[in-house]
Amino acid sequence: MSNHFTGLSLGPPLGDQRLDLCDLYAFQAPTDPSRTVLILNANPNAEALHPDAIYRLNIDNDGDCLTDIAISYVFSPPQNGKQTVTVFVAKGAETRSPEAVGKKIITAAEVSFGAKPNIVKSGGYTFFAGRRSDAFFFDFDGIKALFDIRGKRNFTEPHLGAKSPWTGVDSNTEANVFSTVIELPTSELGAKPEIRIWGRCSVRRDGKLLHVDRAGHPSVSSFFNTDETKEEYNAGEPANDRKRWLDQFVHLMGHTGNYTREEAIAAIDADRLLPDMLSFNPSKPAKYPNGRVFADDVIDHRLAFLSKGDIPPDGLKPHTDLLKQFPYIGTPHPKKS
Numbered sequence: 001m002s003n004h005f006t007g008l009s010l011g012p013p014l015g016d017q018r019l020d021l022c023d024l025y026a027f028q029a030p031t032d033p034s035r036t037v038l039i040l041n042a043n044p045n046a047e048a049l050h051p052d053a054i055y056r057l058n059i060d061n062d063g064d065c066l067t068d069i070a071i072s073y074v075f076s077p078p079q080n081g082k083q084t085v086t087v088f089v090a091k092g093a094e095t096r097s098p099e100a101v102g103k104k105i106i107t108a109a110e111v112s113f114g115a116k117p118n119i120v121k122s123g124g125y126t127f128f129a130g131r132r133s134d135a136f137f138f139d140f141d142g143i144k145a146l147f148d149i150r151g152k153r154n155f156t157e158p159h160l161g162a163k164s165p166w167t168g169v170d171s172n173t174e175a176n177v178f179s180t181v182i183e184l185p186t187s188e189l190g191a192k193p194e195i196r197i198w199g200r201c202s203v204r205r206d207g208k209l210l211h212v213d214r215a216g217h218p219s220v221s222s223f224f225n226t227d228e229t230k231e232e233y234n235a236g237e238p239a240n241d242r243k244r245w246l247d248q249f250v251h252l253m254g255h256t257g258n259y260t261r262e263e264a265i266a267a268i269d270a271d272r273l274l275p276d277m278l279s280f281n282p283s284k285p286a287k288y289p290n291g292r293v294f295a296d297d298v299i300d301h302r303l304a305f306l307s308k309g310d311i312p313p314d315g316l317k318p319h320t321d322l323l324k325q326f327p328y329i330g331t332p333h334p335k336k337s
Contacts, residue, residue, distance in 0.1 A: 005222040006213050006234055009152055013201070013212040013234060018043050018050040021215040022177050023136055024199050024278055027286035027293045029183055030324055036186045036282055037328060038071070039179060040199045040215065046131040046176035046332065048078035048111070049085075053203040054100050055180065060197075061190040065239040065275050068092070069189065072100035073129065073180055076108070084108040085129045087122075087182070098202060098209055115331050124185045126326055132179040133321050133330030135294040139314045140171035143299070146311070152227035158256055158307065166314045173319070174333045181327040186282045196277035198238055211235040216276035218288070218298035223306060224249055238275035246274055257308035267305065294322050294329070 007013040012020040022041040029035035038057055043049060059069040072088040086109070090102025105122045112118045112130030120127045145165040148157040189195050199215040213234050214221075225233050229248065236244065246268070253264040271289050272279050280291035288296040295318040303311040321330035 005154065006230065008227045008230065010149065010154055010222065014203070014210075016050065016203075017045045018047070019053060019201050019203055019212050020044060021055075021199050021201050021213045022134070023218065024197065024215045025135075025293065026197055026278055026280040026291040028186075028282060029326075030328070031326075034186055035183050036189060036280075037181065037183045037326075038197065039181050039329065040073075041132075041134070041177045041179045041329075042201065043178040044134070044175065046178050048083045049073075049075045049178055050203055051075050051077040052205075053201055054098070054209070056100070056200045056202070057182075058095070058198050058200060059189060059195050060238075060277065061192060061195045063196075065196070065237075065241075065277065067095040070095040070102065071182060072102070074100045075111070075129075081113065083111040083113075085111055085180075087125075087127060089125075098200075098211070117327050119326060124188065126183040128179070128181045128327040130179065131176050131332040132327065133319070133332055134172050134175040134177040135319055135322060135329055136175075136177075137170045137172055137297070137316050137319060138299045139166050139169060139316060141169065142166040142314055146303075154226055154230070155223045156226055156252060156256070158303075158311065160307065160311055164312060166312070168315055170316050170319075174336075176332045176335075179327065179329050181329065183326060189282070191280075191282055193283055194279055194281040196238075196275075196279050198277045214276070216278050217271070217273055218292065218296075219302040220273070220276055223302055224252055238277045241275040249274065253306065256306040257310065259308060263308075267308075271305065294318055 025039040027037055029037050055073040057071040058067040061068045070090040074086050076084045087106035088100045088102045089105050094101050109120045110118050117128050142165045146158050147155045201213040202209045202211045250261050250264040253259040286293050300313045
């Protein structure tokens with residue numbers, strides 16, 4: 001849930017967990033390096049997703065920060081504990097529409113809420129949607145001890161003292177998440193040599209499509225935004241990020257890590273943090289910030305980035321219930337009674 005807490009006061013967007021994008025992953029398929037896996041997780045309650053929402057992967061393959069390939073997921077209203085999903089793939093100018101447009105490659109596939117994944121194949125695509133074990137690991141009690149979140153600051157006010165904030169306890173060992181996993185030939189992505197990816201969640205309200213969350217780099221919105229700017233950030237487009245948000249990021253980093261303006265811009269550029277799109281060169285091994293794999297400790301990375309190395313690692317290890325085969329993310333934990 002590295003993209004969690006993106007709504008106001010560290011809640012979900014519009015107060016609705018179904019609209020909360022949690023994590024974005026991109027890596028080579030372990031069983032076939034000529035294929036790429038893209039995972040967009042949502043809803044930390046791992047329940048049915050919103051039937052009036054569009055969950056979308058945007059892929060830029062020519063470096064202009066505009067979408068060249070859009071993969072959209074639209075879910076049916078849940079009934080009797082079941083739900084279906086339809087998958088659209090759009091390319092070129094059609095992708096500039098925020099709607100679920102393009103070729104319908106999967107129609108009304110059953111969502112998996114149990115242990116056995118329903119895996120659907122369509123042409124070169126392999127797809128799954130449903131409840132899975134959350135691969136993200138973090139020490140939530142330690143995070144809360146590290147930050148002053150009063151006054152709707154979110155996670156923008158670290159106060160590192162002489163004592164380490166970390167408890168050594170992974171808060172996510174029994175957590176589930178709703179996962180969408182798509183695997184496709186890397187050649188179809190048109191990487192030259194890289195792609196840049198970002199997720200978006202939009203929901204229809206009163207006939208209008210509202211952009212309520214987005215996910216690119218892990219742990220950005222809640223660590224760089226207060227309640228005053230978060231909704232604007234989540235509704236924004238990466239093409240506008242650098243102009244709109246660079247000064248705010250630089251100002252924050254001066255406060256959290258005593259960066260000079262020049263140092264902050266150099267660090268942002270080194271991580272390619274703005275625009276907020278996850279870069280992935282599939283000809284190189286995936287490891288954040290080149291794509292993202294389950295073993296990447298993105299919280300340690302982000303906190304070290306913010307503090308210029310002053311915040312120590314939390315000492316946590318990746319989860320061990322991951323799969324070597326599709327859908328790769330682990331079998332869901334039993335629901336607590």
